[in-house]
Amino acid sequence: MSGFYVLDVPEFGPVVSTARKLDRCHVHLPLAGYIFVQFDGEIEISRADTGLNEAVWFGCLTGGLDGKIVTFDSDCIRLGPTNEAILGEAR
Amino acid sequence: MTDHVTELLARPEDRPVDAARLHLHGVDHTARPTWKLRETVEFYRDKLGLPLVHAITAKGWGRATEQHADFIHFFFDAGHGATIAFFYYIGTQQPPELVVPRGFMAMANHTAWRVETEEELLAWHSKLEKAGVQVSQSVKHEILESIYFRDPNFYPLEITRSLRAIERIDSVDAELTMAASLDLADAGGWHSVEQLWRQKAQHVAALQRAAKAPQ
Numbered sequence: 311m312s313g314f315y316v317l318d319v320p321e322f323g324p325v326v327s328t329a330r331k332l333d334r335c336h337v338h339l340p341l342a343g344y345i346f347v348q349f350d351g352e353i354e355i356s357r358a359d360t361g362l363n364e365a366v367w368f369g370c371l372t373g374g375l376d377g378k379i380v381t382f383d384s385d386c387i388r389l390g391p392t393n394e395a396i397l398g399e400a401r
Numbered sequence: 402m403t404d405h406v407t408e409l410l411a412r413p414e415d416r417p418v419d420a421a422r423l424h425l426h427g428v429d430h431t432a433r434p435t436w437k438l439r440e441t442v443e444f445y446r447d448k449l450g451l452p453l454v455h456a457i458t459a460k461g462w463g464r465a466t467e468q469h470a471d472f473i474h475f476f477f478d479a480g481h482g483a484t485i486a487f488f489y490y491i492g493t494q495q496p497p498e499l500v501v502p503r504g505f506m507a508m509a510n511h512t513a514w515r516v517e518t519e520e521e522l523l524a525w526h527s528k529l530e531k532a533g534v535q536v537s538q539s540v541k542h543e544i545l546e547s548i549y550f551r552d553p554n555f556y557p558l559e560i561t562r563s564l565r566a567i568e569r570i571d572s573v574d575a576e577l578t579m580a581a582s583l584d585l586a587d588a589g590g591w592h593s594v595e596q597l598w599r600q601k602a603q604h605v606a607a608l609q610r611a612a613k614a615p616q
Contacts, residue, residue, distance in 0.1 A: 314598075315605045317574050320565065321543050342612035343570035344605050365542035372578065374602030379595045396599045397590040 312391040313348040315373035324360040325370050331359075344373055352380060352390040402604075402611055405576045409569060430476060431512055432486035433556060436495040438473075440553035441487055448532040451477035454484060479514055501555040511557035513547065518562065522546060525560050544571070577604040 316322050318340045329335040329347045332355070338346040357367050364384060371379075371387070378392035435441045445451045455476040461469035470490035479485050501507055516522050522539060526548050529536040537549040547561040581601035585591040 315602060317570065319568070319570065321541075341609045342605075343573060344609065346609070363541060365540050369543065371598045372601075373574070373598075374577075374581075374605040375595065375598035376602045376606070378599075396596050397585070397588055 312377035313346050314371055314375045315344040315346055317373045318343050318345050321366055322370055324362055328355055328359045354386055354388045356386050402607055403580045406573055409573055428483040430484040430486045435487045435489055435554050437553050438489050444553050445477040451479060454478045508557045511559055513559035513561050516560055516562050522562050577601055580604055
């Protein structure tokens with residue numbers, strides 16, 4: 311199961327509301343201060359859709375990522391599933 | 402979950418501070434050396450308008466064996482009892498290792514002052530521009546909105562306002578971020594924030610599992 315966690319605070323709210331509109335995303339209920347955004351396959355989030363400035367945008371996965379970054383630039387984030395070890399080798 | 406997070410969550414949210422713990426009460430002063438005495442006084446006192454409130458002059462610290470230079474240690478009022486202070490070592494040259502380096506890494510070592518409102522932040526921006534100080538546009542970054550500039554010594558300065566109160570969840574999140582960071586710090590092969598975010602997801606998942614588990 312791939313997904314990312316969003317800290318349930320106002321500044322990251324636009325990430326959650328944007329994810330709700332994506333077909334491959336399922337937004338879980340807040341639990342212990344975090345909202346889990348589950349996704350299937352690859353998803354793309356557009357910064358323009360979130361309205362976030364770059365200072366917040368480039369930190370918006372700080373809640374944690376269960377998956378991998380395919381691309382992450384000023385305009386969009388593309389995330390996908392992964393089985394790779396975090397430190398690049400079996401731990 | 403780490404012990405720190407367990408302790409945080411066990412504490413009532415309306416009493417986030419452990420009263421029995423020894424506390425600090427904010428900043429008294431921070432200090433740095435200067436070899437630009439006139440420019441420093443003119444910048445802090447005259448351009449920023451921070452009152453010059455104290456100055457120590459001394460013959461070394463009496464440390465003859467160390468050949469400690471005679472000096473002036475002077476303080477500007479930065480509000481709420483905090484001062485920003487400088488040492489001017491009389492008759493000395495700036496050592497190369499104390500020249501402020503260019504680049505983002507050296508900007509980490511900065512002073513940020515607080516204002517209360519957006520209007521105050523904008524007023525400071527305008528004041529700095531009128532004084533001929535190069536100042537950034539304001540940037541909102543999570544819980545703060547800030548403007549950035551440099552003093553004549555090239556020391557980075559920031560004026561910031563809080564955008565919201567820091568809640569317990571911010572502390573929990575900080576603990577989980579640092580727990581994940583420390584997991585990776587000594588393991589070797591850590592080169593990206595993506596790895597940190599992936600490691601942190603495991604901590605957040607554990608926190609959510611604990612929240613769901615019957616008490």
